[in-house]
Amino acid sequence: MKLPExxxxxxxxxxxxxxxxxxxxxxxxxxxxxxxxxHLAMLGDISGKRVLDAGCGEGRFARMMADRGSLVTAIDLSSKMIEIASGIESAEPRGIDYREMDMADLSPLSDDSFDLAIAYVSLVDVPEYERAIAEIARVMRNGGRFTFSIVHPCFAPPGSTWEPRLAGRIPVRNKDKLFKKIDNYFPASEVRFRMWPTAPAETVNFHRPLCDYAHACRDAGLLIRDIVEPTPSEEVARERDYLREHFRAPFFIIFDCLKAGA
Ligand SMILES: C[S@@+](CC[C@H](N)C(=O)[O-])C[C@H]1O[C@@H](n2cnc3c(N)ncnc32)[C@H](O)[C@@H]1O
Structure with a gap:
């Protein structure tokens, strides 16, 4: 696989x-x-659908879709992720076809092969995201759907943090969070962080204003027909107070797009 640097x-x-x-x-x-x-509510009934999971990681969402009856092809840039996902597939077969592939170059996949494509918080990791969106659109059939989630750029831009109600405290409970400090929406920028404190490598992802994604969809012939800014259910939030921050500043946004066709 020849990759851009x-x-x-x-x-x-x-x-x-x-x-x-x-x-x-x-x-x-x-x-x-x-x-x-x-994501699952947005997808609705996916049984029998040919689905592409772009940036599937170790395959957790691919498995959820296969368990709902869809025929899943799941790709990831990381050979190690595909190895782990394939190991789970061998132990508990669901018929998922895992392949190591760059979503910005889906040349092993033919045009019009999928009814649905999903990128579950993976486009934020792709430098050449415009090519990736165009490639995903190419392999979808006309009228097919592409749903993708990203970290919400309006409410989680680089450096955004919750201001603690009591100075010096880490605000975990909702009532300890005074407000969210947000700045630097423009320009698009690279974000480097450790996924967890002892992670063996830095993760690099990309903050981009919403218009960048909207323009890439437009240029790929995708119509954005809906967006969802997900929140927990009341029942879930009652038991997990720390998730209430999603009601105040949604951390994710999901796009639901249609391939418009000629
Ligand atoms: C944040 S993880 C999300 C994984 C999975 N969708 C999930 O939610 O569990 C991002 C994934 O995208 C993959 N990725 C990054 N760049 C990619 C690319 N250009 N093509 C395909 N996968 C890519 C990474 O290897 C990683 O597994």
């Missing part, structure tokens, strides 16, 4: 954290209680 660097860093990520991601309450239900 920036994608090669991404591949290396995701390979290095793949083992730890595969543990960490299952303890991520925001995914489990906020983003998963919103």
């Amino acid at each position: 920036a994608h090669r660097a991404q591949q290396e860093s995701w390979d290095r954290i793949a083992d730890g990520w595969s543990e960490w991601v299952h303890h991520n309450d925001a995914r489990k209680w906020v983003l998963d239900p919103a």
Whole structure:
């Protein structure tokens, strides 16, 4: 697989954290209680649909879609992620076709092969995101859907933090969060961080204003038909107070796009 230099660097860093990520991601309450239900509700009935999961990681959402009856092809840039996902597939077969691939170059996949494509918080990791969106659009059939989630650029731009009600305290409970400090919406920028404090490599992702994604969709012939800013259910928030911050400043946004056709 010939990769642009920036994608090669991404591949290396995701390979290095793949083992730890595969543990960490299952303890991520925001995914489990906020983003998963919103993505699944947006998808609706997907049984029998040919689905592409672009940037599938260790495959947790690919498995959820396969469990709902869809025929999933799941790709990731990281060979280590694909190895872990394929190991789970061998142990518990669901018929998921995992492949190591760059979403900005889907040349092994034919035009019009999918009814639905999803990129679950993965486009934020792709330097050449415009090419990736165009490639995903190419492999979808006319009238097919592309749903993708990103970190919400309006409410989680670089450096945004919750101001504590009591100075010096880390605000975990909702009532300890005074307000969210937000700045630097423009310009698009690279963000470097450790996914967890002892992660063996830095993760690099990209903050981009909403218009950048909207323009890339337009240029790829995708119509944005809806957006969702997911929040936890009241019941979930009652038991997990720290998730109430999503009601005050949504951390994710999901786009629901249609391939418009000629
Ligand atoms: C934040 S993780 C999300 C994984 C998965 N969708 C999930 O939510 O569990 C981002 C994933 O995108 C993958 N990725 C980054 N750049 C990519 C690219 N150009 N093509 C395909 N996958 C890519 C990474 O290897 C990583 O597994």
